[in-house]
Amino acid sequence: MPRRSGARSRAGTNDPAGAVIELRPGVPDLSSFPRTLWAAALRRALATAPNSALDYAEPAGLPVLREAVAGYLARTRGVRAEPEAVVITAGFTSGLSLLGRALHRRGARTIATENPGLVRHRDVLRAAELTVVPLAVGPSGAEPGDAVGQAALLTPAHQHPTGVVLAPRSRYRFIDWARRNNAYLVEDDYDGEFRYDQRPVGAMQALDPERIVYAGSTSKSLAPGVRLGWMIVPAPLRRDLAAEIFDAGAAVSVLDQLAMADLILRGDYDRHIRRMRLVYRRRRRQLASSIGVPLRGIAAGMHALLPLASATGEQRLIAEGRRRGLALTGLHGNGYWHEPEGQSAALILGYAAPPAHSWPAALSLLTQLVQQSAAELVQNRGPDGVTVGL
Amino acid sequence: MPRRSGARSRAGTNDPAGAVIELRPGVPDLSSFPRTLWAAALRRALATAPNSALDYAEPAGLPVLREAVAGYLARTRGVRAEPEAVVITAGFTSGLSLLGRALHRRGARTIATENPGLVRHRDVLRAAELTVVPLAVGPSGAEPGDAVGQAALLTPAHQHPTGVVLAPRSRYRFIDWARRNNAYLVEDDYDGEFRYDQRPVGAMQALDPERIVYAGSTSKSLAPGVRLGWMIVPAPLRRDLAAEIFDAGAAVSVLDQLAMADLILRGDYDRHIRRMRLVYRRRRRQLASSIGVPLRGIAAGMHALLPLASATGEQRLIAEGRRRGLALTGLHGNGYWHEPEGQSAALILGYAAPPAHSWPAALSLLTQLVQQSAAELVQNRGPDGVTVGL
Numbered sequence: 001m002p003r004r005s006g007a008r009s010r011a012g013t014n015d016p017a018g019a020v021i022e023l024r025p026g027v028p029d030l031s032s033f034p035r036t037l038w039a040a041a042l043r044r045a046l047a048t049a050p051n052s053a054l055d056y057a058e059p060a061g062l063p064v065l066r067e068a069v070a071g072y073l074a075r076t077r078g079v080r081a082e083p084e085a086v087v088i089t090a091g092f093t094s095g096l097s098l099l100g101r102a103l104h105r106r107g108a109r110t111i112a113t114e115n116p117g118l119v120r121h122r123d124v125l126r127a128a129e130l131t132v133v134p135l136a137v138g139p140s141g142a143e144p145g146d147a148v149g150q151a152a153l154l155t156p157a158h159q160h161p162t163g164v165v166l167a168p169r170s171r172y173r174f175i176d177w178a179r180r181n182n183a184y185l186v187e188d189d190y191d192g193e194f195r196y197d198q199r200p201v202g203a204m205q206a207l208d209p210e211r212i213v214y215a216g217s218t219s220k221s222l223a224p225g226v227r228l229g230w231m232i233v234p235a236p237l238r239r240d241l242a243a244e245i246f247d248a249g250a251a252v253s254v255l256d257q258l259a260m261a262d263l264i265l266r267g268d269y270d271r272h273i274r275r276m277r278l279v280y281r282r283r284r285r286q287l288a289s290s291i292g293v294p295l296r297g298i299a300a301g302m303h304a305l306l307p308l309a310s311a312t313g314e315q316r317l318i319a320e321g322r323r324r325g326l327a328l329t330g331l332h333g334n335g336y337w338h339e340p341e342g343q344s345a346a347l348i349l350g351y352a353a354p355p356a357h358s359w360p361a362a363l364s365l366l367t368q369l370v371q372q373s374a375a376e377l378v379q380n381r382g383p384d385g386v387t388v389g390l
Numbered sequence: 391m392p393r394r395s396g397a398r399s400r401a402g403t404n405d406p407a408g409a410v411i412e413l414r415p416g417v418p419d420l421s422s423f424p425r426t427l428w429a430a431a432l433r434r435a436l437a438t439a440p441n442s443a444l445d446y447a448e449p450a451g452l453p454v455l456r457e458a459v460a461g462y463l464a465r466t467r468g469v470r471a472e473p474e475a476v477v478i479t480a481g482f483t484s485g486l487s488l489l490g491r492a493l494h495r496r497g498a499r500t501i502a503t504e505n506p507g508l509v510r511h512r513d514v515l516r517a518a519e520l521t522v523v524p525l526a527v528g529p530s531g532a533e534p535g536d537a538v539g540q541a542a543l544l545t546p547a548h549q550h551p552t553g554v555v556l557a558p559r560s561r562y563r564f565i566d567w568a569r570r571n572n573a574y575l576v577e578d579d580y581d582g583e584f585r586y587d588q589r590p591v592g593a594m595q596a597l598d599p600e601r602i603v604y605a606g607s608t609s610k611s612l613a614p615g616v617r618l619g620w621m622i623v624p625a626p627l628r629r630d631l632a633a634e635i636f637d638a639g640a641a642v643s644v645l646d647q648l649a650m651a652d653l654i655l656r657g658d659y660d661r662h663i664r665r666m667r668l669v670y671r672r673r674r675r676q677l678a679s680s681i682g683v684p685l686r687g688i689a690a691g692m693h694a695l696l697p698l699a700s701a702t703g704e705q706r707l708i709a710e711g712r713r714r715g716l717a718l719t720g721l722h723g724n725g726y727w728h729e730p731e732g733q734s735a736a737l738i739l740g741y742a743a744p745p746a747h748s749w750p751a752a753l754s755l756l757t758q759l760v761q762q763s764a765a766e767l768v769q770n771r772g773p774d775g776v777t778v779g780l
Contacts, residue, residue, distance in 0.1 A: 030441035038645070039436050043429040051420035051745065054613035090480065093639030127637030223444035225644030247517030248638065249483030253646050254615030255428070355441065 025350035061088025078202030100128030110149025119335030141166030163297015302352035415740035451478025468592030490518030500539025509725030531556030553687015692742035
């Protein structure tokens, strides 16, 4: 069954007893969530927060967190934002839903999203009554020439799932399109802090804060269950977004907001990300050298692409992987493409997911699997003779 | 400007330095939020939770919390629910929004709500594209004969704002109406644990779990900022509700869910409520004896009604109160009524709101104000000669 990126896999767990190890893309090592740090941050925050902080909060979030986030994003991603532009969300998808409804409220009816991309996001945008159209994705990222409608959703720093970066020229072409059409761009910077081969490319938002909604969350940097994120919103959209937040009764726990602000202001959030960046970078390197075949996508984030010769080969490899105790995700059957599915086949290797004690086994199993499945790899085109487009 | 119950009052704070003291209805004493207890609960929960708990969670919430809530509600409110009926929400309003959309998805187009009642809820239901019609409220609570449409929203344990209890006969008439019309009742049990003159009346839900959605939250029992609540959902509604939760990307922080489960399972939540019940009961008693005029509404929850002779008298009293350092809420000008506003006038006295150190001053100021404003009270009808209908 189609498995959405981020949706809990029913197929297995990272069970140390030896059950299936999952290389789920888009999920961090859950065992690395800084439990003690977070508990301490909450304790400290509760020791000092005024009573008023425990009241019904401003829909956009607590001022202390909005300020902390604005400062953090400016420093780490080059985002240009004042605190009043910050809206705290219960995660990216929740924010996207509210934003989609706000755009619809303003008259938007069509939004373009990357193809391949996450079906979860397309579903949420459709539920906001927007028509979703595809942006083809090539080696330079999403194709600006495909942009139509009143908005476009992009993953510029690290395309999900193909792993490419949106080239500078394409960034400017999207911005140009947005300006000419009074449209908005939504920058999903879900793992922008995790770049391993060079300094991270700055957020696209800095190129035109008036046209670009920048969005991020703690789902990859902390854990998906935290349900805390942010959007940096151009001034013209804020009122409609506030109205949608109000209409939905949407709100984020002030306790989590207080703890997060503490984490950021004390530098603990930065330190944790730095630590995990080293861990994931090492894994990425080990993966690349161990597996023996070239990976696609930049050395960043929590997934890399292993191109395959065909969709049937992809299925065979995944099935064989499961028999060997490895749960793998393929480009097919997971809703990545807008209909119809493309022909390129690949494994989306989520190397961040396994806990530390499972990683060596995961790497070993994957390496053996790949090396014993030469027929499925892209260098050996199968009977289908399918060309890999990625 | 109309001040919604629960919306942060811009007019003043419970500032110990001597600024305005607010008797805001529907808000607990924020200084009583059990900060240390909560921080300890989170620390303990984080020390033992499996990694999988930090993953993307089930839309209905973590199993451990759903079980704890089902048990807690059965024990304290007589609610009949299995864990699978429990849906964890980010507060009542958020849940109401999702429920409204789920009902609409199933074909509902009209919902009846109490008049007077909370405008916030009417707004959220309208945003879910439901037409909202009024249920008159009398001494026995909402009038079942006014019910039309596919759903009705009630506050059976303690009507907000009038403070009456929904009489048993009316409860059965509402259920009968729901059965005959394939409609649903929504029981907003926002302060059901706080009853001071007798044992709390059990939840209406127990009379027909198949027809009644039971909803509660921690907004009054802990603090509004916690943003954590629950709904007990009849089986036929669960699938549509899950679809709406999915479409909205709605989710509650697993960290808060884990802490809440710990709080409930260790009995700390019960103990806290018991403690606050004593505090608020004492305040209610002091209020009734000090003020010298009869209050309306049962001895329960966090508000009581002081009937007044006229709307203009209500305004005068509130203005004079402000001059004396007391922020009061009236029945008029706060959106309680569906249009048009009714004629009954009253103060909705939120005696739970002031922190402990402000309560004696609040009581004293209010007492003096009332005793010096005999003309505004209901016993002395003003020139308008308005009859108080409550």
